[in-house]
Amino acid sequence: MVVGELAHERELIIIGGGPGGYQAAIRAAQLGQSVTLIERAELGGVCLNRGCIPTKVFTEGANRLASIRKAGQFGIESDSIHFNLHTLQTHKEKTIHQLREGIAALCKANKVELLSGSAFFLAEDRIGVENGDQYAVYRFKHAIIATGSIPFIPKGIEIDHKRIVDTWSITKLETIPETLIVYGYDYIALEMAMAFSVFGSRVTLIIEKNDFPFDHSINREIKRVFKKNGIKILRNTAISAAFADRNRVSINLENEVLTCTHLFVSTGQKPNTDNLGINRIGIEMTSSGFIQVNKQCLTSIPSIFAVGDVTEGPALAVKAIRQGKVASEAIAGISSEADFSFLPTIAHTLPPIASVGLTEQEAYEQGYQINVGQFPLSSSGIAAISGERDGFIKVIIDKESQLFLGLHMMGYGAVELITSGVFSLEMAARDEDWLFPTYPHPSINEGMLEAVESIKKQAIHILPPLRNEIYKV
Amino acid sequence: MVVGELAHERELIIIGGGPGGYQAAIRAAQLGQSVTLIERAELGGVCLNRGCIPTKVFTEGANRLASIRKAGQFGIESDSIHFNLHTLQTHKEKTIHQLREGIAALCKANKVELLSGSAFFLAEDRIGVENGDQYAVYRFKHAIIATGSIPFIPKGIEIDHKRIVDTWSITKLETIPETLIVYGYDYIALEMAMAFSVFGSRVTLIIEKNDFPFDHSINREIKRVFKKNGIKILRNTAISAAFADRNRVSINLENEVLTCTHLFVSTGQKPNTDNLGINRIGIEMTSSGFIQVNKQCLTSIPSIFAVGDVTEGPALAVKAIRQGKVASEAIAGISSEADFSFLPTIAHTLPPIASVGLTEQEAYEQGYQINVGQFPLSSSGIAAISGERDGFIKVIIDKESQLFLGLHMMGYGAVELITSGVFSLEMAARDEDWLFPTYPHPSINEGMLEAVESIKKQAIHILPPLRNEIYKV
Numbered sequence: 001m002v003v004g005e006l007a008h009e010r011e012l013i014i015i016g017g018g019p020g021g022y023q024a025a026i027r028a029a030q031l032g033q034s035v036t037l038i039e040r041a042e043l044g045g046v047c048l049n050r051g052c053i054p055t056k057v058f059t060e061g062a063n064r065l066a067s068i069r070k071a072g073q074f075g076i077e078s079d080s081i082h083f084n085l086h087t088l089q090t091h092k093e094k095t096i097h098q099l100r101e102g103i104a105a106l107c108k109a110n111k112v113e114l115l116s117g118s119a120f121f122l123a124e125d126r127i128g129v130e131n132g133d134q135y136a137v138y139r140f141k142h143a144i145i146a147t148g149s150i151p152f153i154p155k156g157i158e159i160d161h162k163r164i165v166d167t168w169s170i171t172k173l174e175t176i177p178e179t180l181i182v183y184g185y186d187y188i189a190l191e192m193a194m195a196f197s198v199f200g201s202r203v204t205l206i207i208e209k210n211d212f213p214f215d216h217s218i219n220r221e222i223k224r225v226f227k228k229n230g231i232k233i234l235r236n237t238a239i240s241a242a243f244a245d246r247n248r249v250s251i252n253l254e255n256e257v258l259t260c261t262h263l264f265v266s267t268g269q270k271p272n273t274d275n276l277g278i279n280r281i282g283i284e285m286t287s288s289g290f291i292q293v294n295k296q297c298l299t300s301i302p303s304i305f306a307v308g309d310v311t312e313g314p315a316l317a318v319k320a321i322r323q324g325k326v327a328s329e330a331i332a333g334i335s336s337e338a339d340f341s342f343l344p345t346i347a348h349t350l351p352p353i354a355s356v357g358l359t360e361q362e363a364y365e366q367g368y369q370i371n372v373g374q375f376p377l378s379s380s381g382i383a384a385i386s387g388e389r390d391g392f393i394k395v396i397i398d399k400e401s402q403l404f405l406g407l408h409m410m411g412y413g414a415v416e417l418i419t420s421g422v423f424s425l426e427m428a429a430r431d432e433d434w435l436f437p438t439y440p441h442p443s444i445n446e447g448m449l450e451a452v453e454s455i456k457k458q459a460i461h462i463l464p465p466l467r468n469e470i471y472k473v
Numbered sequence: 474m475v476v477g478e479l480a481h482e483r484e485l486i487i488i489g490g491g492p493g494g495y496q497a498a499i500r501a502a503q504l505g506q507s508v509t510l511i512e513r514a515e516l517g518g519v520c521l522n523r524g525c526i527p528t529k530v531f532t533e534g535a536n537r538l539a540s541i542r543k544a545g546q547f548g549i550e551s552d553s554i555h556f557n558l559h560t561l562q563t564h565k566e567k568t569i570h571q572l573r574e575g576i577a578a579l580c581k582a583n584k585v586e587l588l589s590g591s592a593f594f595l596a597e598d599r600i601g602v603e604n605g606d607q608y609a610v611y612r613f614k615h616a617i618i619a620t621g622s623i624p625f626i627p628k629g630i631e632i633d634h635k636r637i638v639d640t641w642s643i644t645k646l647e648t649i650p651e652t653l654i655v656y657g658y659d660y661i662a663l664e665m666a667m668a669f670s671v672f673g674s675r676v677t678l679i680i681e682k683n684d685f686p687f688d689h690s691i692n693r694e695i696k697r698v699f700k701k702n703g704i705k706i707l708r709n710t711a712i713s714a715a716f717a718d719r720n721r722v723s724i725n726l727e728n729e730v731l732t733c734t735h736l737f738v739s740t741g742q743k744p745n746t747d748n749l750g751i752n753r754i755g756i757e758m759t760s761s762g763f764i765q766v767n768k769q770c771l772t773s774i775p776s777i778f779a780v781g782d783v784t785e786g787p788a789l790a791v792k793a794i795r796q797g798k799v800a801s802e803a804i805a806g807i808s809s810e811a812d813f814s815f816l817p818t819i820a821h822t823l824p825p826i827a828s829v830g831l832t833e834q835e836a837y838e839q840g841y842q843i844n845v846g847q848f849p850l851s852s853s854g855i856a857a858i859s860g861e862r863d864g865f866i867k868v869i870i871d872k873e874s875q876l877f878l879g880l881h882m883m884g885y886g887a888v889e890l891i892t893s894g895v896f897s898l899e900m901a902a903r904d905e906d907w908l909f910p911t912y913p914h915p916s917i918n919e920g921m922l923e924a925v926e927s928i929k930k931q932a933i934h935i936l937p938p939l940r941n942e943i944y945k946v
Contacts, residue, residue: 019914023933030931048854052915056858061547068541068549074534075560076541078551087548095857102852102934109936317914339909346913354913379575381521384568385529416889419918420896422910427900436812437895440819440827441492441790442525445892458503460496461575463582 007139010036012331013127014144015119015276018045020308020320021146022103022112028328029110036113036138038129043103043114046148046168046309047317049096054171055188055195057092059348062195066350070387083199085176092171120277124301128277142303142331145291146324147276149269149309156241156252157183157265163244164263177201177262181251183239184266185212187347190222192264194349197231204232204260206239206253208267214345215359215408217374217394222353222410225390229350269315286312295337297327305330313340342425344418349410351391354418357406357425358396369399371431373455375447377411379462382442388412393447395434397455402430413444420448431455480612483509485804486600487617488592488749491518493781493793494619495576495585501801502583509586509611511602516576516587519621519641519742519782520790522569527644528661528668530565532821535668539823543860556672558649565644593750597774601750615776615804618764619797620749622742622782629714629725630656630738636717637736650674650735654724656712657739658685660820663695665737667822670704677705677733679712679726681740687818688832688881690847690867695826695883698863702823742788759785768810770800778803786813815898817891822883824864827891830879830898831869842872844904846928848920850884852935855915861885866920868907870928875903886917893921904928 017039117131161169284300305327308320391411407421453459490512590604634642757773778800781793864884880894926932
């Protein structure tokens with residue numbers, strides 16, 4: 001840029017139209033800011049276009065297909081069931097399109113200016129935006145960086161988006177893999193392993209670590225349920241290289257070569273901060289390469305905020321959303337805070353997983369004396385009706401204070417029930433806060449009560465010996 | 474009984490093996506009581522054998538059938554779908570049998586003595602039990618009456634269990650009714666109207682009152698969703714008489730005669746207290762014919778407690794269960810209380826309904842100044858994915874204290890989400906307790922946040938004008 005070149009004046013510029021960026025934009029507009037949102041690709045970001053939403057269309061499809069296969073006992077008979085991946089893709093595209101249009105309409109209604117292009121900082125108060133031949137400079141009072149992340153791919157693996165796919169291309173496959181190896185253990189890895197297993201792929205899940213990242217009871221139940229569904233799991237195993245030819249993928253492990261028709265790599269995300277010019281203006285980074293922010297999402301430069309996957313912490317939309325709102329509120333002079341002490345994590349597997357607060361392992365590591373209560377859904381009346389009897393509800397309670405420390409579930413309804421756990425943590429609930437209320441009958445919710453009751457040896461639907469065993473944990 | 478006749482000595486006798494009775498029995502056994510449970514028919518009572526559970530097998534079947542019909546967009550193709558009522562009946566019987574065996578096993582493991590027979594009080598400490606030719610007398614220290622309820626059938630209607638059915642026989646129909654009239658507006662009426670509509674019956678719902686018993690937003694959504702499903706609703710309409718012949722049922726309304734192939738009457742329950750001998754021993758009754766109890770479920774006789782549908786209040790298993798435990802705890806000297814201020818009510822309709830706390834109408838009637846927040850599921854990302862876009866989440870907040878007063882939902886996940894509302898009421902949550910936490914993405918749970926945010930004009934996914942309208946409510 002030539003000094004003296006005309007710069008357009010803007011109040012708040014947000015770079016990136018993912019969940020963090022667009023929710024920050026709308027929140028800021030609600031608070032009276034004049035907002036410009038710059039997106040180089042599509043509104044909705046990774047979450048809507050390539051992450052959460054497309055994979056959830058696939059898990060929903062898998063959920064329905066699995067449900068239909070078990071529908072015979074409910075008197076539902078069908079001559080033959082075919083699964084058409086192409087139709088599911090169409091529904092995915094339609095859903096994404098519709099949600100994207102929704103975001104655009106919300107932006108318009110909130111008078112958020114939308115700009116297409118790639119943005120990069122020129123100074124602490126100036127940004128350049130390039131869109132093909134077009135180039136413009138904007139001067140801003142405040143900016144929010146919400147450029148998200150891109151898949152992190154280990155060395156030795158090259159994504160070709162055909163046989164070796166990442167979280168961006170797994171939902172674009174044109175055929176159902178005959179043999180699918182899934183590399184990783186995040187929620188998308190688990191979801192896609194389960195979904196493609198339901199669609200008919202022979203699935204192997206490879207994880208580098210010794211186990212999954214959840215409470216050990218969930219980790220055990222994942223292994224049991226995945227095995228029951230024919231999904232193989234290789235633990236403590238790293239892929240050193242993977243090559244695709246026309247017909248298959250060869251995968252090098254330490255002492256072994258595996259082959260499959262498709263490899264899905266879901267080994268995490270890395271912040272998308274290249275070409276943003278943040279080095280030029282000297283924004284401080286953390287040692288692991290994220291943008292350093294405080295609890296109000298302010299960077300080391302007083303006019304620039306950063307939210308979502310470019311900041312330290314789990315690369316989850318829920319984090320970006322909250323941070324986006326907090327940043328916009330901070331800019332408007334409202335001192336809210338992004339606090340992720342009680343961030344719920346979920347996976348839309350079959351059955352789903354949901355977790356919040358301390359795991360049993362973490363509680364011990366942090367020196368708590370704890371009581372652990374657990375209720376198996378196999379003892380639930382509503383699970384007997386639906387036939388969805390896998391899973392459990394587990395609570396962690398501090399022995400001394402009786403304070404609720406964590407809720408870990410795998411099973412039908414887990415995603416919706418988890419907010420009860422979030423509220424319990426936020427409101428500092430004690431075991432008595434779970435023992436006193438009533439729970440609708442019949443419902444999975446009743447299992448939450450019995451999980452806490454099991455600690456006190458007063459669960460009704462757990463046989464006395466098992467009750468004692470759990471108490472001893 | 475002849476004076477001096479031998480009476481067997483027992484510590485605690487419980488009459489009735491429904492959810493209130495068997496859970497009281499197990500709780501008492503946990504607390505060291507020696508327990509005898511008397512049931513004249515089948516363990517599990519009305520709830521398991523003739524109420525909650527059988528109807529839930531039907532709603533689950535309807536749910537799956539409706540889901541399969543909408544599965545095409547997810548790429549699931551099937552040549553033809555048949556529904557076989559007989560198979561569903563078999564699943565129902567199997568489920569009931571399995572749950573009944575489960576209760577028997579729990580009783581055995583807890584050393585609860587099971588007696589078959591009809592019981593009636595002889596004195597404040599003695600009971601007779603008749604089983605065919607057998608007759609025995611038991612002396613007890615304490616007794617709990619948990620004999621439940623039977624359907625209340627309005628005058629002029631005679632249940633023949635073939636064409637005119639009640640909540641006990643609706644799930645035993647041998648064919649799918651061609652035209653089904655449902656009389657009543659309780660949760661079973663709504664559930665069966667919806668389920669049989671999905672199974673293929675032409676359904677008309679007749680309710681005596683002007684509207685359904687929920688928050689007015691739920692009432693409105695029921696009407697909209699039922700209409701969309703082809704279910705007719707006649708309000709302010711009473712049936713004065715109904716007659717069945719071989720082929721059809723004639724129904725007399727005030728100025729009209731309707732005909733249908735089947736009539737289902739679900740107009741409430743009445744306490745099952747006849748032939749119990751409770752008049753003989755002078756147990757006090759309420760003016761509406763229920764057994765009078767205090768908060769510990771003690772009757773006017775210090776050795777006798779009563780729980781469940783024989784006591785005042787909604788005829789719901791959740792109430793019986795809690796009362797059963799409270800009575801057993803009271804007998805063991807633990808002073809717990811049955812408090813139903815925040816009793817959740819649910820209906821497993823399509824989509825489900827769940828409600829807890831004050832409705833908007835009740836809040837106004839009780840003189841509250843309130844804020845009402847509402848989020849339509851049509852604006853939810855996860856609902857766009859699943860296509861289940863009917864319904865909403867509605868919160869009622871006290872304007873002055875910001876205390877949470879009620880949660881009312883219709884929509885996918887409502888049953889599981891309602892416990893968040895129960896906890897919020899029990900723990901005296903304020904709006905900020907819903908605004909501060911994070912909600913998993915994508916999930917229906919996020920709609921709870923937006924419902925509260927809508928009050929503060931800060932919901933992200935509600936267009937600004939609509940946001941204002943809601944604010945004015």
